[in-house]
Amino acid sequence: MKNKDFIWGSASAAYQIEGAAFTYGKGKSIWDEYSSVSGNTFKNTTGEVAIDFYHRYEEDIKLMAEMGLEAYRFSVSWPRILPKGYGEVNKEGVEFYHKVIDELLKYNIEPILTIYHWDLPQHLQDLYGGFESREIVNHFNEYCKVLFEEYGSKVKYFVTLNEQNIFTTLGYLLKLHPPKVCDMQRFVNANHYANLANAMAIKTYKEMNLGGMIGPSFAYSPKYAFSNNPIDVIAMEDAQELTDFFWLDVYVYGKYPKSALAILEKEGISVPFMEGDLELLESARPDFMGLNYYQSMSIKSPHSSGGEDVDFSKNSAIGKKEETLYDKYFIQVTNNYLDVTDWNWTIDPMGLDVSLRRINSRYNIPVLITENGLGAFDKLNSDNTINDSYRITYLKEHIKAIENAMEHGVCVLGYCTWSFQDLFSWLNGYQKRYGFVYVDRDEESEKELKRYKKDSFYWYKEVISNNGLKDE
Ligand code: BG6
Numbered sequence: 001m002k003n004k005d006f007i008w009g010s011a012s013a014a015y016q017i018e019g020a021a022f023t024y025g026k027g028k029s030i031w032d033e034y035s036s037v038s039g040n041t042f043k044n045t046t047g048e049v050a051i052d053f054y055h056r057y058e059e060d061i062k063l064m065a066e067m068g069l070e071a072y073r074f075s076v077s078w079p080r081i082l083p084k085g086y087g088e089v090n091k092e093g094v095e096f097y098h099k100v101i102d103e104l105l106k107y108n109i110e111p112i113l114t115i116y117h118w119d120l121p122q123h124l125q126d127l128y129g130g131f132e133s134r135e136i137v138n139h140f141n142e143y144c145k146v147l148f149e150e151y152g153s154k155v156k157y158f159v160t161l162n163e164q165n166i167f168t169t170l171g172y173l174l175k176l177h178p179p180k181v182c183d184m185q186r187f188v189n190a191n192h193y194a195n196l197a198n199a200m201a202i203k204t205y206k207e208m209n210l211g212g213m214i215g216p217s218f219a220y221s222p223k224y225a226f227s228n229n230p231i232d233v234i235a236m237e238d239a240q241e242l243t244d245f246f247w248l249d250v251y252v253y254g255k256y257p258k259s260a261l262a263i264l265e266k267e268g269i270s271v272p273f274m275e276g277d278l279e280l281l282e283s284a285r286p287d288f289m290g291l292n293y294y295q296s297m298s299i300k301s302p303h304s305s306g307g308e309d310v311d312f313s314k315n316s317a318i319g320k321k322e323e324t325l326y327d328k329y330f331i332q333v334t335n336n337y338l339d340v341t342d343w344n345w346t347i348d349p350m351g352l353d354v355s356l357r358r359i360n361s362r363y364n365i366p367v368l369i370t371e372n373g374l375g376a377f378d379k380l381n382s383d384n385t386i387n388d389s390y391r392i393t394y395l396k397e398h399i400k401a402i403e404n405a406m407e408h409g410v411c412v413l414g415y416c417t418w419s420f421q422d423l424f425s426w427l428n429g430y431q432k433r434y435g436f437v438y439v440d441r442d443e444e445s446e447k448e449l450k451r452y453k454k455d456s457f458y459w460y461k462e463v464i465s466n467n468g469l470k471d472e
Contacts, residue, residue, distance in 0.1 A: 031047065051424070072420065079119065124136065131168070192272055220293060242326060295347070300330070314344035360405075373434045422434065
């Protein structure tokens with residue numbers, strides 16, 4: 001990388017790694033509840049033990065240090081800090097994250113702290129429907145203040161909400177995440193309150209003058225028109241308005257895109273605005289845009305011909321695709337120019353370049369890549385090696401795309417791969433592996449949860465020490 005301050009990192013999330021789900025004073029989260037209901041996750045797997053990071057964080061961070069990792073993005077579990085979501089603080093929980101952060105700092109690994117990665121306290125869901133109530137905004141702010149006060153002097157990068165677009169879409173439209181609802185109005189409500197919670201957190205952080213940076217992480221899948229038939233292009237525009245700008249514009253400009261609002265209005269859906277909302281949204285421009293990039297999407301009009309529907313049954317182990325209002329405006333089809341992963345996600349490194357350029361030209365904001373990686377079935381060989389050359393190829397091509405975008409003027413602060421260790425995939429159990437470190441467990445048994453370095457571990461170590469790819 002031409003930029004010598006570029007950060008080479010990797011990422012994870014609390015529910016996917018920690019375990020210790022019902023111990024050490026932690027309250028129940030909506031994912032503890034959701035994964036306990038049969039049929040909601042692959043083979044009914046849960047994060048109850050996950051990869052036991054809670055007890056093994058020293059071992060894992062030592063591996064990060066051995067790799068030379070410069071930053072580690074992890075999330076804090078809200079109910080571990082505030083078991084009910086507000087009120088009494090669980091000191092053991094607060095202490096745990098101090099220990100994790102101190103251990104990272106001991107090895108000069110920059111902690112990137114995600115405040116919310118989907119594990120809402122169940123109590124708030126029971127009390128008022130979680131994100132469906134405006135009350136969430138103040139409770140989220142109370143939680144953020146605890147984190148800023150406790151960790152703000154040590155942590156220089158905070159990520160507010162991880163993939164608000166995913167947890168609202170999967171939770172309130174596609175019935176794939178809690179609370180497993182398909183209702184456009186409820187989706188828009190929950191999303192609006194999440195927007196306010198995000199803005200309030202940013203505002204609070206800035207008022208505290210802690211000197212670091214804060215921003216949300218967005219799951220961006222750039223949209224391509226399936227053909228140059230203008231009705232496909234219009235469908236792609238609608239898809240962008242409704243599923244990209246609908247969040248990004250609010251984050252950066254504090255405004256919903258007009259065209260998305262017009263579509264919603266036509267469908268009888270409204271954003272539950274109250275006095276003061278707009279001012280709050282406009283007052284909270286993030287310092288960076290967190291970008292989680294996995295794939296691009298090819299879009300066509302439901303009224304044009306050609307194109308093959310994407311087979312969603314392979315997309316996550318849970319399968320089916322719920323009908324939504326979006327289907328009236330656009331549909332996703334396969335892209336015959338691109339390969340796909342075992343879970344039918346397109347593999348499109350150039351799409352990362354496209355994403356970075358589009359974000360840069362519409363928003364002119366620094367980007368921190370907070371996730372990118374390949375989920376695959378890795379095999380542990382009898383000599384304890386794991387030959388994941390496909391992951392190396394995948395990451396290498398994506399790094400080239402970042403370099404290219406930077407040469408075209410995009411400001412990229414750093415790159416966090418998903419993930420450092422193998423971990424629990426929300427809907428795909430433990431078989432879908434993303435890490436540089438293989439964790440020997442599966443859906444049936446936790447075994448001994450031993451850690452083994454994959455080939456990609458040694459490769460990324462080289463990348464970090466060279467500050468980029470070697471010229472080939
Ligand atoms: C992102 C999430 O959407 O994608 C992660 O932030 C998640 O938590 C990752 O694990 C990969 O998704 P999946 O479904 O393959 O585990």
